[in-house]
Amino acid sequence: MKVTLRVKRYDPERDRSPRWQEYTVEVEDYATVLDALIKVREEIDESLALRCSCRSHICGSCAMRINQKGGLACKTKLAEVAGDGGTVVVEPAGNLPVVKDLVVDLVPFFDKVRAVDPYLQPAGPPPEREYIASNEDMENVKGAMACILCGACVSDCTVLEVDPDFLGPAALAKAWRFVADPRDAADEERLGALSERNGIWDCTHCFMCVEVCPKDVKPMERILDLRRRAMEAGFKNNNGSRHSDAFVETIRESGRLDETKVAIRSTSGLGELLSWSGVGLRSFLHGKVPLSHKPIPGAEHVRKIFDKLETKAGEAQ
Amino acid sequence: MLQHDVLVVGAGLAGMRAALEAKKQGVDVAIMSKVYPVRSHSNAAQGGINAALSEDDSWESHAFDTVKGSDYLGDQDAIEILAKEAPQAIIELENFGVTFNRDERGRLGSRNFGGASHARTYFVGDFTGQAILHVMFEQLLRTGLTSYDEWFVTQLVKDDSGAIRGVVAMDIRTGQLHLVKAKAVVLATGGMGRVYEPSTNALICTGDGMALAYRAGALLMDMEMVQFHPTTLKANGALLSEAARGEGAYLLNKDGERFMFKYAPNKLELASRDVVSRAEQIEINEGRGVDGCVLFDLRHLGAEKIMERLPQIRELALEFAGVDIIHEPVPVRPGMHYIMGGIKTDVWGKTNLDGLFAAGECACVNVHGGNRLGANSLLETVVFGKRAGAAAAEYVKSVGDVRVSEAWLRDEEARIEGLLKRPEGEKAAALRLEMGQTMTRNVGVFRTGEQLLEAQAKIQELKQRYQRVSVGDKGRIFNTNLQFVLELENMLDLAEVVVASALFRTESRGAHTRLDYPNRDDANWLKHTVATYTAAGPKLDTRPVTITRWEPQERKY
Numbered sequence: 035m036k037v038t039l040r041v042k043r044y045d046p047e048r049d050r051s052p053r054w055q056e057y058t059v060e061v062e063d064y065a066t067v068l069d070a071l072i073k074v075r076e077e078i079d080e081s082l083a084l085r086c087s088c089r090s091h092i093c094g095s096c097a098m099r100i101n102q103k104g105g106l107a108c109k110t111k112l113a114e115v116a117g118d119g120g121t122v123v124v125e126p127a128g129n130l131p132v133v134k135d136l137v138v139d140l141v142p143f144f145d146k147v148r149a150v151d152p153y154l155q156p157a158g159p160p161p162e163r164e165y166i167a168s169n170e171d172m173e174n175v176k177g178a179m180a181c182i183l184c185g186a187c188v189s190d191c192t193v194l195e196v197d198p199d200f201l202g203p204a205a206l207a208k209a210w211r212f213v214a215d216p217r218d219a220a221d222e223e224r225l226g227a228l229s230e231r232n233g234i235w236d237c238t239h240c241f242m243c244v245e246v247c248p249k250d251v252k253p254m255e256r257i258l259d260l261r262r263r264a265m266e267a268g269f270k271n272n273n274g275s276r277h278s279d280a281f282v283e284t285i286r287e288s289g290r291l292d293e294t295k296v297a298i299r300s301t302s303g304l305g306e307l308l309s310w311s312g313v314g315l316r317s318f319l320h321g322k323v324p325l326s327h328k329p330i331p332g333a334e335h336v337r338k339i340f341d342k343l344e345t346k347a348g349e350a351q
Numbered sequence: 352m353l354q355h356d357v358l359v360v361g362a363g364l365a366g367m368r369a370a371l372e373a374k375k376q377g378v379d380v381a382i383m384s385k386v387y388p389v390r391s392h393s394n395a396a397q398g399g400i401n402a403a404l405s406e407d408d409s410w411e412s413h414a415f416d417t418v419k420g421s422d423y424l425g426d427q428d429a430i431e432i433l434a435k436e437a438p439q440a441i442i443e444l445e446n447f448g449v450t451f452n453r454d455e456r457g458r459l460g461s462r463n464f465g466g467a468s469h470a471r472t473y474f475v476g477d478f479t480g481q482a483i484l485h486v487m488f489e490q491l492l493r494t495g496l497t498s499y500d501e502w503f504v505t506q507l508v509k510d511d512s513g514a515i516r517g518v519v520a521m522d523i524r525t526g527q528l529h530l531v532k533a534k535a536v537v538l539a540t541g542g543m544g545r546v547y548e549p550s551t552n553a554l555i556c557t558g559d560g561m562a563l564a565y566r567a568g569a570l571l572m573d574m575e576m577v578q579f580h581p582t583t584l585k586a587n588g589a590l591l592s593e594a595a596r597g598e599g600a601y602l603l604n605k606d607g608e609r610f611m612f613k614y615a616p617n618k619l620e621l622a623s624r625d626v627v628s629r630a631e632q633i634e635i636n637e638g639r640g641v642d643g644c645v646l647f648d649l650r651h652l653g654a655e656k657i658m659e660r661l662p663q664i665r666e667l668a669l670e671f672a673g674v675d676i677i678h679e680p681v682p683v684r685p686g687m688h689y690i691m692g693g694i695k696t697d698v699w700g701k702t703n704l705d706g707l708f709a710a711g712e713c714a715c716v717n718v719h720g721g722n723r724l725g726a727n728s729l730l731e732t733v734v735f736g737k738r739a740g741a742a743a744a745e746y747v748k749s750v751g752d753v754r755v756s757e758a759w760l761r762d763e764e765a766r767i768e769g770l771l772k773r774p775e776g777e778k779a780a781a782l783r784l785e786m787g788q789t790m791t792r793n794v795g796v797f798r799t800g801e802q803l804l805e806a807q808a809k810i811q812e813l814k815q816r817y818q819r820v821s822v823g824d825k826g827r828i829f830n831t832n833l834q835f836v837l838e839l840e841n842m843l844d845l846a847e848v849v850v851a852s853a854l855f856r857t858e859s860r861g862a863h864t865r866l867d868y869p870n871r872d873d874a875n876w877l878k879h880t881v882a883t884y885t886a887a888g889p890k891l892d893t894r895p896v897t898i899t900r901w902e903p904q905e906r907k908y
């Protein structure tokens with residue numbers, strides 16, 4: 035099979051800005067994007083820089099953007115992204131500074147992992163033997179242990195694109211791993227810290243991390259679970275959980291989402307509210323904020339649904 | 352100026368475990384690795400880690416299986432330590448946070464593995480190595496010790512007395528060389544799979560530490576003992592874990608015969624790896640293979656078991672052989688997997704060079720002898736990594752000021768400058784491929800003196816041609832090409848040692864099968880081989896094998 039790789043290159047010692055370069059190679063039908071890149075590096079252009087090691091999607095080295103989507107080069111079959119005679123576009127992973135060609139700076143990535151205190155914090159001294167835990171619990175945690183810290187999710191996270199300080203899907207999935215681990219005793223501290231700025235409430239559920247993760251870690255679902263646990267643990271003094279509560283409350287009250295009320299109730303107080311007044315005014319001028327919301331007809335039915343749900347939830351507990 | 356008490360080179364399991372232990376002793380520790388710690392090859396271990404933990408098992412049984420597996424070439428004092436310290440090592444990993452599989456009572460649950468008389472392999476699905484490596488990394492982050500990530504060591508540095516007192520390393524990101532001084536250096540640089548093509552090993556497994564130590568005067572022991580794993584995929588050499596055979600998978604020849612009945616009537620597919628690989632190779636050589644492979648059949652395990660316990664194996668087979676193991680057998684063949692040999696150490700990781708310690712796959716303690724049992728290698732990394740870390744920390748307490756000449760740095764700078772300035776010549780990748788294919792063809796499952804001499808000549812030719820290898824990337828920042836050229840030099844030196852050691856051992860034992868010397872020869876060869884560097888090539892000698900309580904017997908499975 036013949037494929038053309040269109041590679042985004044940047045050599046800080048020579049280039050002022052990134053440039054595109056194309057390579058055409060002959061590869062086996064089962065070849066991956068990484069196989070082709072290695073072939074280029076070995077036979078055509080030794081200066082092409084990329085990270086790779088295991089070739090079997092376990093070391094996490096080769097995350098990059100392939101046809102505008104984050105993923106592992108060693109897990110992406112050329113037959114699926116290009117086909118015989120086709121072209122595949124290869125760029126460095128997103129949301130991290132480029133060091134050279136397909137190599138990005140991982141210092142910010144690992145700093146965020148470090149920021150979630152990523153180690154087991156059990157209560158008291160270790161037992162004489164293993165901690166007793168159910169296989170079910172271990173299987174549950176394993177879902178996140180499967181993360182290889184490749185950064186594909188970080189590359190494509192839509193929030194990181196606008197807010198580089200967001201902890202991001204990989205670090206938060208790592209944090210979840212401890213909260214969900216029955217052996218860890220620091221849930222309170224963890225959930226408290228994660229409820230702060232740049233934590234679990236900054237995710238916009240865009241699904242990108244779930245879609246691109248090569249290990250099916252589903253970071254977004256872990257983040258949503260962390261939110262649920264944080265609210266249950268009483269960490270409600272933050273805009274995220276207030277937003278979540280207000281969202282539900284306004285629907286219960288009027289049967290519809292009342293953005294104005296949600297915005298007001300989501301903030302910590304008048305001071306913060308005033309600091310957002312610019313946004314509010316602009317939204318108002320663009321007709322995004324109606325002055326008052328009328329309850330929808332039959333809003334009382336909505337309220338009944340809520341009541342029923344709550345009774346059900348109470349019974350279940 | 353960069354200086355530490357203990358500098359650990361390599362951040363796989365052995366290196367991180369050593370660093371944690373040294374740090375615990377209160378000395379200043381740093382760890383250095385050419386890749387981020389979690390990218391290390393320990394990741395690849397799928398199957399599990401051994402320990403005699405259950406009530407009906409014993410360390411003696413584990414030790415005996417290991418001795419027998421080693422074809423009596425393992426040092427029994429070291430093997431006793433390995434087996435005795437295993438249970439505590441596994442418990443410690445669990446306490447660190449490893450999510451080992453559990454039984455119904457919530458305790459650790461185990462599986463069967465090759466060459467073992469009990470189900471004593473503990474595991475996390477089929478990504479045990481990754482799970483343990485990431486947890487060890489978590490512990491490393493917890494200590495906050497200095498970590499030189501993506502630093503590539505190019506040279507070991509000595510003081511005037513000849514003691515190892517640091518390294519020269521390249522910060523890959525900037526291309527700058529640095530002299531990093533240390534009172535002790537622990538090498539934990541892993542295996543050398545890339546000397547062969549194909550291999551189950553990752554691209555970073557280039558044996559750097561072994562080659563650096565060898566050139567500095569350390570002894571390389573039993574380097575002819577190269578393990579071929581029985582179940583690797585033809586397409587790219589990827590490994591299908593022994594866990595599959597542990598769960599009950601069959602090996603079939605082209606007639607659908609479960610041929611292991613002929614070679615190991617009791618243990619069948621779960622005989623030692625050397626035994627199974629030889630059996631496969633005979634079937635293939637005698638025309639009962641399929642396309643240079645035999646067939647690996649898991650269908651009778653059922654979809655559910657495959658999905659729960661072997662999902663990664665299914666994925667690999669699907670991807671690289673286009674076969675769904677739930678419905679069809681997958682073709683496999685023996686492939687280069689592991690080096691039993693390595694830098695000779697005592698049971699505390701001490702080498703014959705003052706100030707130099709080693710642990711993990713790059714070391715040879717020697718617990719694997721002629722053939723490593725599956726799931727004993729991860730165990731070796733944690734047991735002997737811990738010991739090497741402790742011993743190095745203890746050792747540095749008696750070392751005074753470190754005095755090493757800056758000339759080490761200048762010499763390395765000149766050498767690398769020289770490489771970058773070479774006129775366009777041979778390509779490193781082409782040389783590596785020729786080397787790897789030669790090694791697989793001539794120094795494989797079966798060897799003859801003639802084949803080995805041919806390989807020796809070829810490696811000499813390649814070493815000559817290496818002098819004309821050029822570096823296409825002239826920059827300094829993230830120059831993976833330059834790094835590869837340096838790695839190739841290491842690999843060529845090791846290939847030379849493997850061939851010379853294989854020529855030297857005129858018998859068949861463990862993974863080393865000489866068709867011209869087909870029998871085990873305890874009278875002359877119940878001995879280790881050791882290779883010393885000389886400008887003219889490796890000089891070979893022998894060392895006695897330590898036997899504590901298990902006298903050599905004939906080996907049957």
Ligand SMILES: Cc1cc2nc3c(=O)[nH]c(=O)nc-3n(C[C@H](O)[C@H](O)[C@H](O)COP(=O)(O)OP(=O)(O)OC[C@H]3O[C@@H](n4cnc5c(N)ncnc54)[C@H](O)[C@@H]3O)c2cc1C
Pocket residue numbers: 360361362363364365366383384385386387388391392393394395396397398399400479480502503504505539540541542551552553555558559560590592688689710711712713725726727728729730732
């Ligand atoms: C596919 C596969 C499956 C396996 N399955 C099992 C199993 O189920 N059970 C088992 O017990 N064993 C298994 N093994 C073997 C086992 O995984 C390895 O032997 C073991 O993990 C080696 O660990 P290590 O710490 O010695 O080295 P590694 O984990 O390989 O680490 C080496 C480290 O050294 C660093 N390094 C190397 N050279 C340099 C340099 N020049 N400068 C700086 N740093 C350097 C690397 O960056 C890396 O951090 C398997 C091996 C393979 C290949």
Ligand code: SF4
Pocket residue numbers: 187190191192193194202203236237238239240241242243244253254257
């Ligand atoms: S779902 Fe959340 S964490 Fe995941 S990519 Fe989108 S914003 Fe980022």
Ligand code: SF4
Pocket residue numbers: 180181182183184185186187188203204207246247248249250251252253
């Ligand atoms: S969550 Fe998935 S995509 Fe993100 S770092 Fe982990 S393995 Fe990679």
Ligand code: FES
Pocket residue numbers: 068085086087088089090091092093094095096097106107108109
């Ligand atoms: S090379 Fe290891 S994940 Fe792709």
